[in-house]
Amino acid sequence: MRWFPFLSSFVAEWRDYPAEVNRVLGQRYLVQAMVGAGSYGLTYKCMDQFTGKPVAVKQARPSKELYARQLLAREATILKSLNHPRIPACIDLFTEHRNEYLVMSFLSGDTLEDLIFEKGKKYGEQDCLRITIQLLELVVYVHSQGYVHLDVRIPNVLFKDEQIYLIDLGLARAIGETPPPQAPAQRCLFQKHTVPSRPFKESEEASDLLDIGHFMLFMLYSAYEPDRDEEGNEKRSWQEELQLSPRLKFMIERLLQLSEPYSSSAEFMHDLKSLLTNNDYE
Numbered sequence: 566m567r568w569f570p571f572l573s574s575f576v577a578e579w580r581d582y583p584a585e586v587n588r589v590l591g592q593r594y595l596v597q598a599m600v601g602a603g604s605y606g607l608t609y610k611c612m613d614q615f616t617g618k619p620v621a622v623k624q625a626r627p628s629k630e631l632y633a634r635q636l637l638a639r640e641a642t643i644l645k646s647l648n649h650p651r652i653p654a655c656i657d658l659f660t661e662h663r664n665e666y667l668v669m670s671f672l673s674g675d676t677l678e679d680l681i682f683e684k685g686k687k688y689g690e691q692d693c694l695r696i697t698i699q700l701l702e703l704v705v706y707v708h709s710q711g712y713v714h715l716d717v718r719i720p721n722v723l724f725k726d727e728q729i730y731l732i733d734l735g736l737a738r739a740i741g742e743t744p745p746p747q748a749p750a751q752r753c754l755f756q757k758h759t760v761p762s763r764p765f766k767e768s769e770e771a772s773d774l775l776d777i778g779h780f781m782l783f784m785l786y787s788a789y790e791p792d793r794d795e796e797g798n799e800k801r802s803w804q805e806e807l808q809l810s811p812r813l814k815f816m817i818e819r820l821l822q823l824s825e826p827y828s829s830s831a832e833f834m835h836d837l838k839s840l841l842t843n844n845d846y847e
């Protein structure tokens with residue numbers, strides 16, 4: 566057995582041990598449940614004892630040290646400059662016992678990831694278009710404030726009462742901003758080898774549009790049922806597997822930059838709306 570990796574992951578788990586239910590963070594936020602454990606953060610649903618309202622409190626993962634704290638501080642700065650009812654508002658950023666916490670308004674709802682993979686929800690073309698229009702409105706808002714989200718994925722989109730909410734601006738950047746230095750690479754035994762971290766996306770609107778293309782495919786695949794005679798056959802492309810209308814297929818190809826990319830989010834919004842109002846869906 567290799568002891569160094571084993572010991573370091575043991576130490577990381579011990580350092581990242583989550584706050585227990587009923588603990589009070591920052592002398593104000595009563596932990597009610599842990600709702601997320603990402604690569605750089607641990608997120609809790611808490612009750613703000615001053616206002617009686619629920620809040621989401623994200624803690625920088627202690628084992629990820631300065632890098633996680635910097636990401637959290639960035640997220641706070643960006644959230645403070647946004648003001649949208651379907652994006653969390655930044656309430657507070659504080660340090661306690663050398664741990665950094667970001668407090669945000671709590672947006673209730675299920676993530677699209679949970680709806681698809683845990684609750685078995687299926688989305689057809691029309692649902693996909695409706696949801697994407699709402700999501701795009703939020704992404705366009707973020708762009709209009711000078712930022713790109715850069716992590717538009719199904720676990721970062723909440724859905725409640727037919728409304729879409731966009732969370733996790735931990736990777737967001739100003740449009741045109743040079744990507745930051747890479748996240749520290751994972752060290753292996755005696756530092757002989759390192760595992761490179763993923764390259765950063767460009768800070769441009771097209772990066773979010775590309776993510777929206779993947780987001781739409783996740784939704785559309787939720788309703789995909791392979792034919793019995795297809796099973797075991799060679800892997801087919803999404804264009805072959807999903808029975809999409811030609812216009813939607815072409816739109817997704819443009820988002821994924823397989824055909825001429827969209828010149829702007831506005832052009833994509835125009836296409837989305839005209840496809841949805843098209844009589845094909847009546």
Ligand SMILES: Nc1ncnc2c1ncn2[C@@H]1O[C@H](COP(=O)(O)OP(=O)(O)OP(=O)(O)O)[C@@H](O)[C@H]1O
Nearest residue numbers: 600601603604606608621653669670671672733735
């Ligand atoms: N403002 C919020 N309101 C309600 N729930 C939230 C909020 N922010 C985060 N969550 C919940 O916490 C989970 C993790 O949040 P988030 O994605 O921001 O953390 P993360 O550490 O950046 O995760 P990852 O590394 O997976 O991106 C979300 O999937 C969601 O369930």
